[in-house]
Amino acid sequence: MISDTILRKLEAELDAGGVDTSDAALDERRHDYWVLKHLRNWRGEKIERPGVVVRPKNTAQVQAIVRVAAEGGIPLVPFGLGSGVCGGIEPDESCILVDLSTMNRVREIDETNLVASFDAGCNGLEAEEAVAERGLTIGHWPQSIAVSSVGGWVSTRAAGQFSTGYGNIEDMVYAIEVVLPNGELVTLGKAPRAAAGPDLRHLVMGAEGTMGIVSGVTLSLRRQAEKRAFTAFHTPTLAAGFEAQRQIVQNEWLPPVMRQYDVRESQRNFQPFHADDQGLLLMMHEGPASRVDAELEAVEGLASKAGLARGSDEAGPHWMERRNHVPTWTDLLEQNLIVDTIEVSAPWTRIEGVYDDVCESVLALDPIRLVSAHSSHVYRTGLNLYFTFVALHEDSAEMEGTYREVWRRTLEATAKNGGGIAHHHGVGRLRKNELHHDLGENGLALLRTLKGAIDPQGLMNPGNLIPDA
Amino acid sequence: MISDTILRKLEAELDAGGVDTSDAALDERRHDYWVLKHLRNWRGEKIERPGVVVRPKNTAQVQAIVRVAAEGGIPLVPFGLGSGVCGGIEPDESCILVDLSTMNRVREIDETNLVASFDAGCNGLEAEEAVAERGLTIGHWPQSIAVSSVGGWVSTRAAGQFSTGYGNIEDMVYAIEVVLPNGELVTLGKAPRAAAGPDLRHLVMGAEGTMGIVSGVTLSLRRQAEKRAFTAFHTPTLAAGFEAQRQIVQNEWLPPVMRQYDVRESQRNFQPFHADDQGLLLMMHEGPASRVDAELEAVEGLASKAGLARGSDEAGPHWMERRNHVPTWTDLLEQNLIVDTIEVSAPWTRIEGVYDDVCESVLALDPIRLVSAHSSHVYRTGLNLYFTFVALHEDSAEMEGTYREVWRRTLEATAKNGGGIAHHHGVGRLRKNELHHDLGENGLALLRTLKGAIDPQGLMNPGNLIPDA
Structure with a gap:
């Protein structure tokens, strides 16, 4: 009280x-x-x-x-x-x-320096629309864009659907205004780039409210692209799809959107464009027209070399239109289903192991009706996997146990294969007891040391993110 | 003792x-x-x-x-x-x-995942050559590459000459192995990307040895480019050159090298290619051939639109050959000259103010014989300036006083114009009393809090980086 x-x-x-x-x-x-x-x-x-x-x-x-x-x-x-x-x-x-x-203003848009400042509570889509009126874009398109805040993006180290070309939130943050647990205000980030000691913005990004309260954010912007195009390819195997993805990004092409769906997701989400027993690799290419044209030609060649057949160019627009539509949890619960998504990442050489082991270990659970995955964030060094699972329980009292066991198995199978257990949804209470896989016990101890120094009373979002020693 | x-x-x-x-x-x-x-x-x-x-x-x-x-x-x-x-x-x-x-091994090169691990003391050029043998590149080319270490790059938040296209060291670091002040080892960075709490790699990058000792570094790599080309343009004014630079990067072209020299530096360093009373904008373009070709055409158009005339394509190779040659300090001291460079950065709208105010305030010092600058690291949001100053003193006892005054005036003129006081050489003892311009007093207090928590005995590189309260 x-x-x-x-x-x-x-x-x-x-x-x-x-x-x-x-x-x-x-x-x-x-x-x-x-x-x-x-x-x-x-x-x-x-x-x-x-x-x-x-x-x-x-x-x-x-x-x-x-x-x-x-x-x-x-x-x-x-x-x-x-x-x-x-x-x-x-x-x-x-x-x-x-x-x-209620702290939701667009503070300033600077068209020359390509930066814009927002109150932390500013709605993501409203922020994007405010800069779009000037012909600009933040380029950060999480599925949650219409229901998430700019400050939330920073606090959780969010990733958007255009990340392969435009980077994740840490690549867009110019400055963060944060109220520390002692009530002092600090603005971290002043220059286009600095070597002025440790970059303290990163103490706040991903801290999920444990180090202070983000009150304002300045993001770097982009000009809206001159040309946008879509491509799609059928992937005979996940491995062939991964190989195409790797060749494309390692050859320095950067389609903002690059998504490979496994056979189950291709069938489920791309019915008009799905080919039997094939997955789907979908890309959105954007930028100066001549660069996009060069990319389109290169991507066609690299995909073909990896054994992928060209699919319908309409698959991309199909996805773009529907990409942020999700059923409500309640709709699913009413059908006796508990559903969730789990995003992890791994180096190229380990990603198939993650996929196979997660699918196998989760499917071994009796109530599981489906496990599927796509990759949606690609790097020169590896990529993410975004698993979806569906469990059926006539008795909803059993759902939480299954849910926690699926999460545990997924994160442990990922860690066993050398992957990172959290690509972009953050840690919260769901992953904190698995965080040692990413940070190691000494990394956790370091995080606790930082937390204890910045928030000695332990008042900032207690119980979140950092596991007890 | x-x-x-x-x-x-x-x-x-x-x-x-x-x-x-x-x-x-x-x-x-x-x-x-x-x-x-x-x-x-x-x-x-x-x-x-x-x-x-x-x-x-x-x-x-x-x-x-x-x-x-x-x-x-x-x-x-x-x-x-x-x-x-x-x-x-x-x-x-x-x-x-x-x-x-003496800790200088190349630990591992992974050609599929494009990462390589090094002992912290590994020579930068040897690291680059080791990956070059596999057709790869780190893409980090500081002028010091032959005399700096991979761990030093991380500890100082270094930038290389190819940064406009390939990013700075923080964009290349995959993992950092660091020995904390309590002797515990922690490896920060596991996955291609993570939202697993604050990114603690940034506590070490730029800490200049104050938070622990970096013992190993894993860097992400690139494949060597298919094509490399150079362009050069004469800049009638710095402002025109900045405008061309801004249009090029804000239109999403990313030549790895983009350098604008003021008239004095163009005359001094590019004699065969210099045009009277003009500066020089020099670029190196690299990547897939078709993308480079598209970039060359676009850059030509954008430079022309900004009022720049095409210069000799040979200026680029001329620079490439000589770029890491610097006279020794002793050579200069023998001529009664003390010389140094100072790198700062600012948003596009403030960069001319930085240039003008620094030049004016430094030239007002009697012993100053020359101040000049070029920009060499360009971002969508702004760019750096790299000043060179030369002071003449018959009595070398007076040199240090002039030196410190030039530094003070340069950093304060930069800060007054909204710029960042340290682009990539770090802070050391030279900038620490000006660090409040970038971090603010509350940011400094936060940095001291972190330092006190991680290194309670204050044994790690004491006196460096962090100003006394």
């Missing part, structure tokens, strides 16, 4: 309505998009609520909230637009939930 | 010859390439020597050294190949100098 004294202190700092203890507000902010919470909710189980929801309107108010919390020793849970899927927030009545959705 | 007890402990951990207190060794490792130390040396002034030089042969020996130092409360100064120019090391007799030049 948050005391009346604290509530009054918060009220003194915020605008009218900025401190909300109504049932509607507390209910609405109990959880984000993590399926386990939706499952519990659907089953009528209790989900803890925050003690209070506060809605800052500007950075000074975020600082004031953090100071009140620091003085009172009260945990803070930052909340962007609630699209997280890994249990990054888990408020209870001891917490102040800092709802950043 | 390092006690005999400590020396014996170190000897027990290292190979024969690994603990060296000879005059030759101590003299050789008194300083790096910072001109101020060369000046003092040339003037016959005393330069402090380390208490002992230790030469680990492998990572376990680095850990052993760090543990001995930690137990004894003895400062450690890491030393790569000594190409630093900002005062990043300043050993005295209380210190153990950890000479990494």
Whole structure:
């Protein structure tokens, strides 16, 4: 419970309505998009609520909230637009939930220097549309773009669908404004590039609210491309598809979108364009027209050399139109299905091992009806896999156990094959006990040391990301 | 003085010859390439020597050294190949100098995943040549490549001459192996890309030895390009040149090399190719032949539109051949000249202000004979400037004062114009009292908090990088 004294202190700092203890507000902010919470909710189980929801309107108010919390020793849970899927927030009545959705301005767009600044709670699609009006693009297109915030992108180290050409959020962040646990404001990132000590922006990116509250973000922009084109190829085997992908990026071609679907996903998502027993490699090419033309010719040759037959150019636009449509968790639960996606990554030589071992170990679970995967983020050194699993349980009480076991098996099979256990959804509570695979025990100890130094009271999003020693 | 007890402990951990207190060794490792130390040396002034030089042969020996130092409360100064120019090391007799030049193996080259691992002390050119034998390249070409180490690149956040297309060292680092101040080893970076908490590689990159000792580095590689071509253009004004540079990169063309020289540097360095009263914009284009051809055509059009006339294609090869040749400091001192370079960066809209204000404020100093600049690292959001200054003093005792004043004026004029005070040489002792311009006082406080947590005894390269509170 948050005391009346604290509530009054918060009220003194915020605008009218900025401190909300109504049932509607507390209910609405109990959880984000993590399926386990939706499952519990659907089953009528209790989900803890925050003690209070506060809605800052500007950075000074975020600082004031953090100071009140620091003085009172009260945990803070930052909340962007609630699209997280890994249990990054888990408020209870001891917490102040800092709802950043009311801090949503586009601060500035600089067309000459190609940077734009946003409040942390600015909706991603609104941010993109604001720069698009000037002929520019952020180039960051997560599937969640319409329901995620710019600050959330930074806090979770997000990746977008155009990442193969345009990079991930860390390649776009110019500066981050963050309120530290002591209430001090720091703006990290000043120059186009610097060798001015460690790049402290990276302490905040991916910290998922554990190191402070991101209040503003400046992103670098791009001009909208002169030409866009799509290609698609049928992949006789995953291995052939991986080989084509590798040859394309290692030959320095960078289609913003490059996605290989396994046979199951090709059949499920690309029915009009699917070829029997084949997967699908889909690309979107974008840039100056002459470079796109050169890329199209090169990609055709490299794909052919890897044994891929050309598919329909319409597969790309088909995907573009439908790419952000997802069924609601409840629709699936009503069908006795629990479904989730798990994104991991690995070097080229290990990625087939990850795919095979994950599929085998997960399919061995009786309630599993389907495991499939596609790759959607490609690097010179390797690529990601994005698994989807579907489990069927007549008794929904059994769903959580299966769900956790699928996650555990997937991450452990990935780690066993030398892969990284988290490509872009972050860690939250779902991956934190597997984080040692990526960081090692000494890396975890280092992370705890940093956390203890920056947040000695342990008030910033406690319980998230960092496993106990 | 390092006690005999400590020396014996170190000897027990290292190979024969690994603990060296000879005059030759101590003299050789008194300083790096910072001109101020060369000046003092040339003037016959005393330069402090380390208490002992230790030469680990492998990572376990680095850990052993760090543990001995930690137990004894003895400062450690890491030393790569000594190409630093900002005062990043300043050993005295209380210190153990950890000479990494004997830890110089190429550990592994993986041609499929395009990564290679090196001991931290591996010579940069030897690293590049090792991968070149396989048709690959690191793509990192600092002027110091033949005299700098792979670990040094990471510790200083280095940039190479091909950075406009291939990125800076942070874009190439796949993993960093670092011995923490408590002697524990941590390997940061496992996957092609991760959202597994804060990216801790960035705590080490640019830390200049203050957070631990980098013992190994894994870099991502590229295939050698199919085609290389050069272009050169005369720039009637710096502004016209900047406009051409901006249009080229903001239109998504990425020549690895893009350098604009002001009139003074064009005249000085490109005599056969210089046009009266004009600067020079020089580019190297590299990649798949068809993409290079498209880039050449586009660049010609964009440069022409910005008012630039085509220069000789031979200017590029002329630069390539001579690019890493620098006179020795002593040659210049013998002519009563003290010379240095200062690299800063700024957004496009502020870069002319930086150039003008730096030139004006530095030229106002009586002993200054020349200030000139070129830009050599270009980004969508802005670019760097690389100033050269020459001061003449009959009495060499006056050189240091002028030198420090030039640095102060340059960094302050840069900061006043919204620029970043350190593009890629790092901070050392030369910039640390100006670091507040980039980080702000709160950013400095954060950096001190991190340092205090990771290195509570303050033994790692003390006095470097982080200004006192």
